[in-house]
Amino acid sequence: MNLLAAVGRVFLSFLEHTGRLSVFTAVALSHCLRPPIYHRLIGRQMLEIGYFSLPVVGLTAIFTGMVLALQSHTGFARFQAEGAVATVVVISMTRELGPVLAGLMVAGRIGAAMAAEIGTMQVTEQIDALATLSTNPYKYLVAPRLIAGILMVPCLVLIADIIGVFGGFLVGAYQLGYNPATYIHSTWEYLKPIDVLSGLVKASVFGFVISLMGCYNGYHSRGGAQGVGQATTNAVVSASILILTTNYVLTALFFNK
Amino acid sequence: MTDQPKIQLIDVHKSFGPKTVLDGVTVDIARGESFVIIGGSGTGKSVTLKCILGLMRPDRGRILVDGEDVVDMSARDHERVMKKFGMLFQGGALFDSLPVWENVAFGLIQGLRMDRRKARKKAVEKLAQVGLAADVADLSPSELSGGMQKRVALARAIAAEPEIIFFDEPTTGLDPIMADVINDLIVKCVKELGATAVSITHDMHSARKISDRMAMLYHGRLIWTGATVDVDRADNPYVDQFIHGRADGPIKMELRR
Ligand SMILES: Nc1ncnc2c1ncn2[C@@H]1O[C@H](COP(=O)(O)OP(=O)(O)OP(=O)(O)O)[C@@H](O)[C@H]1O
Ligand SMILES: [Mg+2]
Numbered sequence: 339m340n341l342l343a344a345v346g347r348v349f350l351s352f353l354e355h356t357g358r359l360s361v362f363t364a365v366a367l368s369h370c371l372r373p374p375i376y377h378r379l380i381g382r383q384m385l386e387i388g389y390f391s392l393p394v395v396g397l398t399a400i401f402t403g404m405v406l407a408l409q410s411h412t413g414f415a416r417f418q419a420e421g422a423v424a425t426v427v428v429i430s431m432t433r434e435l436g437p438v439l440a441g442l443m444v445a446g447r448i449g450a451a452m453a454a455e456i457g458t459m460q461v462t463e464q465i466d467a468l469a470t471l472s473t474n475p476y477k478y479l480v481a482p483r484l485i486a487g488i489l490m491v492p493c494l495v496l497i498a499d500i501i502g503v504f505g506g507f508l509v510g511a512y513q514l515g516y517n518p519a520t521y522i523h524s525t526w527e528y529l530k531p532i533d534v535l536s537g538l539v540k541a542s543v544f545g546f547v548i549s550l551m552g553c554y555n556g557y558h559s560r561g562g563a564q565g566v567g568q569a570t571t572n573a574v575v576s577a578s579i580l581i582l583t584t585n586y587v588l589t590a591l592f593f594n595k
Numbered sequence: 596m597t598d599q600p601k602i603q604l605i606d607v608h609k610s611f612g613p614k615t616v617l618d619g620v621t622v623d624i625a626r627g628e629s630f631v632i633i634g635g636s637g638t639g640k641s642v643t644l645k646c647i648l649g650l651m652r653p654d655r656g657r658i659l660v661d662g663e664d665v666v667d668m669s670a671r672d673h674e675r676v677m678k679k680f681g682m683l684f685q686g687g688a689l690f691d692s693l694p695v696w697e698n699v700a701f702g703l704i705q706g707l708r709m710d711r712r713k714a715r716k717k718a719v720e721k722l723a724q725v726g727l728a729a730d731v732a733d734l735s736p737s738e739l740s741g742g743m744q745k746r747v748a749l750a751r752a753i754a755a756e757p758e759i760i761f762f763d764e765p766t767t768g769l770d771p772i773m774a775d776v777i778n779d780l781i782v783k784c785v786k787e788l789g790a791t792a793v794s795i796t797h798d799m800h801s802a803r804k805i806s807d808r809m810a811m812l813y814h815g816r817l818i819w820t821g822a823t824v825d826v827d828r829a830d831n832p833y834v835d836q837f838i839h840g841r842a843d844g845p846i847k848m849e850l851r852r
Binding site: 455458463464470472474 | 645648649650674677678680682684686688689691692701702705706751755
């Protein structure tokens with residue numbers, strides 16, 4: 339009997355959250371499209387997400403590219419396929435590792451910051467104050483973050499792709515002894531536009547998911563510092579899980595023909 | 596039409612879970628009057644203001660502003676009605692990401708679309724009215740003392756010269772002289788700008804000075820409403836105990852050991 343009640347409670351709370359999130363998303367998206375649009379705020383968020391995340395994302399990308407080259411070299415040596423190293427590096431970077439790893443890093447950096455900032459504003463009544471000053475909080479706080487996320491994460495991922503491939507090249511050419519010209523040639527040879535494009539579309543979706551989770555969890559945080567801390571954790575965890583699941587779905591949509 | 600009340604509350608109820616906070620509040624507040632709500636801590640004074648502003652939804656009852664029901668209004672209409680209001684939050688609720696002057700000018704820039712330079716000039720003027728020098732304009736709210744923050748919040752509430760202004764404990768945390776300056780400022784807002792003011796205060800000196808009428812909230816109802824000049828002749832033991840601040844009387848503080 340108790341078990342049943344507990345399961346019921348969890349299920350009801352799940353439904354409540356899903357409903358609340360759907361309404362939140364719909365309202366936020368409608369404000370992204372309707373004027374007035376706050377260019378200044380969008381600019382600030384783009385700087386925050388795009389520019390200030392560059393060091394973390396760049397570091398992640400270069401080491402991922404390097405380790406990819408190293409791993410595929412030693413792995414492929416078992417069946418004399420070392421020639422495929424450059425192709426493996428570029429395709430794994432652009433299709434999967436660029437978007438997913440950059441997405442996860444940005445989720446940790448930006449999703450947490452958004453949840454903490456908006457959560458603090460919620461518990462100190464700053465969001466209520468916005469409403470009394472003829473400013474819609476969705477338009478002022480949420481829409482700029484969503485727009486900036488959708489636009490900037492793909493830019494970050496494009497840069498991550500380039501840096502990652504470069505990292506692979508460094509290891510390939512200077513440590514594993516491949517001919518640099520051949521390595522560059524085979525990087526380009528099998529790369530198709532869809533590899534890069536699918537990665538950028540994923541990045542855009544991840545950017546949306548990160549901003550949405552940051553804003554949603556911040557907006558619904560309750561009860562002081564502890565509530566804000568909880569919201570921050572939830573924002574990062576839920577964004578990360580959603581990134582991994584939507585990544586699978588998107589991959590299936592793009593390549594599973 | 597001229598004698599239509601500015602704000603009307605009709606049998607407003609609000610509970611949080613099992614806890615009933617408002618239990619049938621009914622009151623008419625006339626255009627251009629200064630109304631003060633007194634009552635013990637935690638009796639729901641702030642909740643009453645938030646219900647009128649639509650920041651909380653009453654469980655039952657009607658709230659009319661200029662004859663329009665604001666409880667079941669579309670979001671668009673609600674935004675229009677909100678333009679009539681200014682609110683001083685009990686905790687200040689200043690935007691800590693913006694400098695002091697932008698806090699004060701917020702409603703001018705966002706709501707009235709005023710040019711930033713002009714808005715800044717107006718903000719400095721308003722800061723002077725609450726006794727703050729122009730050099731605080733560029734500080735961040737976190738660099739101010741509690742009383743200074745309260746005055747900045749007050750300047751923000753009145754900056755756009757709204758028709759209806761709510762002051763939630765405007766003089767709490769101020770020294771007696773500054774408190775009196777603020778009292779004069781509130782009186783001036785009502786007398787010169789013709790605003791309708793609803794204030795909450797525990798400070799009986801301030802309450803007598805700023806109000807035309809008073810009401811006392813106790814156990815979720817307004818147990819006494821009347822002209823300020825009559826408060827000493829209220830012939831209501833609750834009001835009598837409250838305005839004289841006596842520990843014993845019909846109001847028992849919940850001090851059980
Ligand atoms: N968001 C909320 N969730 C749950 N309970 C709340 C909420 N806001 C207020 N309350 C409860 O409502 C009651 C009234 O709160 P309110 O803030 O209106 O008190 P108040 O009369 O303004 O008191 P004070 O003079 O101390 O400011 C309190 O007991 C509080 O616990
Ligand atoms: Mg209060």
